[in-house]
Amino acid sequence: MPAPIARSAAPSPLSSAAPSPKPPPSLVSRVLKSHLAPQQQHQQQPASPAPPTATPTRSSYTRPLAEQDSTPRAQFEQQQDFIGFDASPPPRDSPRSHSKRSRDDYDHADDDDEGSRRLQSRERNRSTPWCDRPGVDWDRAHSAIDQLNREAHAFVDYVSPSPQEHELRLWTIELIRRTIHHSYPDASIECFGSVGTSLYLPGGDIDLVLLSPSLPFPPLKPSASLLHRLASLLLTSGIAQPNSLVVIAKARVPIVKFVTRHGAFPVDLSVNQRGGVDAAVKVRSMLEEYAYREEGYHPVDHGVARSLVLLVKAFLGQRGMNEVFTGGLGSYSIICLVISFLQLHPKIQTATINPNRNLGLLFVEFLELYGKHFNYDQAGITLRGRGGYFNKHDKGWYRPGQPYLLSIEDPNDPKNDVSGGSHAIIRVRQTLSGGFDVLSASLCARQSLL
Structure with a gap:
């Protein structure tokens, strides 16, 4: 049996980058990449360069319109819209000038190449941060599927909320609860959705419902004026960012959407929708x-x-x-x-x-x-x-x-x-x-x- 692969040389099964001695390419990043803005990540990471543009991994050839079958089943059979994470090809260089390069151009060429290599190395590091923190113990993986199993656990650890972020969300919910209870004493605020089940990803929204016996219950819908009063209350109390408030009164489930001042959490607030x-x-x-x-x-x-x-x-x-x-x-x-x-x-x-x-x-x-x-x-x-x-x-x-x-x-x-x-x-x-x-x-x- 071959010797265990050292962490510095073990490629990870999920990466779309070419195998590189360090850091190890990730298997998970074949289908899952860290494309989240730094402020949206549960674990604080240094700001990273813009991610590569997602491009289809399959051939771009399409049949003439007369030959194409537009039915959904035929579209499935064509299997042409899986979105991969292959890096887009670099932009073409502008047409070279026919004039001779100056001596300075040659003097700085090596420095530019070295800087480019360092930048590429940093980008590879940042594309799979879960391999470094919490980290994957490549030495203990004896097969490709074992590497994937360990890396999957590391990815889940990485995207799961930290205790500090979860506490901040709970504090935000409590602020909203106190603000609404001051104007509607018989009301209670309940949390459901991904926050209520601890299944939210970085940047996930908070789903709240206002339960009050004095307000309309389904199948009756809350009036637009009630939703606007709630929006005004959230604005004047300093909880919601002014430009983020949106009242959606004609939806199947009317809601007030806003983003909080503290934490910048997107929130959806409904009325007497107990199903969630x-x-x-x-x-x-x-x-x-x-x-x-x-x-x-x-x-x-x-x-x-x-x-x-x-x-x-x-x-x-x-x-x-x-x-x-x-x-x-x-x-x-x-x-x-x-x-x-x-x-x-x-x-x-x-x-x-x-x-x-x-x-x-x-x-x-x-x-x-x-x-x-x-x-x-x-x-x-x-x-x-x-x-x-x-x-x-x-x-x-x-x-x-x-x-x-x-x-x-x-x-x-x-x-x-x-x-x-x-x-x-x-x-x-x-x-x-x-x-x-x-x-x-x-x-x-x-x-x-x-």
């Missing part, structure tokens, strides 16, 4: 049930379900496919997919593998299942009991014009289709499929070098 609070309680329960914790394996055990959710959210978020209003998968849908995946995984059911020690492998298999094999046309997902699938025809959720839509039964309301609004699910499926192709190819190439 109940869902957060259910999500916390499911995340703990499928945490598969193992004491002593990792310094901070985030749980398998939570870690997988963060990996998938980061993967889709960097491609703009994690928002329902754009047709992508919302956080609740992603959570349900991950829980169903863990419920029905045959090797987890039979205790053949330890989920905590195979986080990277589970992420690859998640991409494969929902990117290549899941029967979106016929099957829907239920989490009741030990989980399972149902026939979309039998439940009345089959849409003849859109048979490819994903259907997930709401754990709190069996009549509600959680993912019914994800109309761009074909693009999500393409992206998951492409991510599996890139990551599995990287693993095979890495294993051949060990």
Whole structure:
């Protein structure tokens, strides 16, 4: 067996950069890159240069319009819109002047090359900061998949909120609660969504709901004047940034959107929408049930379900496919997919593998299942009991014009289709499929070098 690879020379399976002796290229960065602004990162990092532009990894050739099939299924079969993270080619040099170069040009050429090499080295370092802090112990990884498993844990550690940031968010929520309670004494402010379940990524928003018996309950909607009064209250109290306040009164769920002065957190405030609070309680329960914790394996055990959710959210978020209003998968849908995946995984059911020690492998298999094999046309997902699938025809959720839509039964309301609004699910499926192709190819190439 070859000797273990030293950390200074071990390439990481997820990087899109060419293997480099130092720092080790990352496997995770094949599909997940640190493209967050420094102020949005949970862990403070030095300011980094602008990330490379994302470019499609597949051929740019397209057939003539007359030959193209415009149906969604044909678009999926073409598999041409997986968004990779390959660096864009450098801009072409301007046409060279025919005049002779001066002596100074030659004198400084070597200095410029050395500076360029240092800049490239710093950029490689910053593109996978989780490999340095909290760090990946490459010496203890004896296979490519083991490297991926360890790096996946490091990535989750890196994007998870620090205690200081979580405390700042809770302090911000308390300020909003006190401000609203002063004007509406019978009101309470509850937190739900990603902050309520501790599943938020750097820069994630805060979802709040104002619960008051004196205000309209669904199906009645709060009036525009009520929403504007709340917006004015947040502005005059100094909580919201003046130019950030937006009142959306005609949406299915009317909200007040704003950004806080302290912490610059984006906040969505709704009125008497209790469904999100109940869902957060259910999500916390499911995340703990499928945490598969193992004491002593990792310094901070985030749980398998939570870690997988963060990996998938980061993967889709960097491609703009994690928002329902754009047709992508919302956080609740992603959570349900991950829980169903863990419920029905045959090797987890039979205790053949330890989920905590195979986080990277589970992420690859998640991409494969929902990117290549899941029967979106016929099957829907239920989490009741030990989980399972149902026939979309039998439940009345089959849409003849859109048979490819994903259907997930709401754990709190069996009549509600959680993912019914994800109309761009074909693009999500393409992206998951492409991510599996890139990551599995990287693993095979890495294993051949060990």
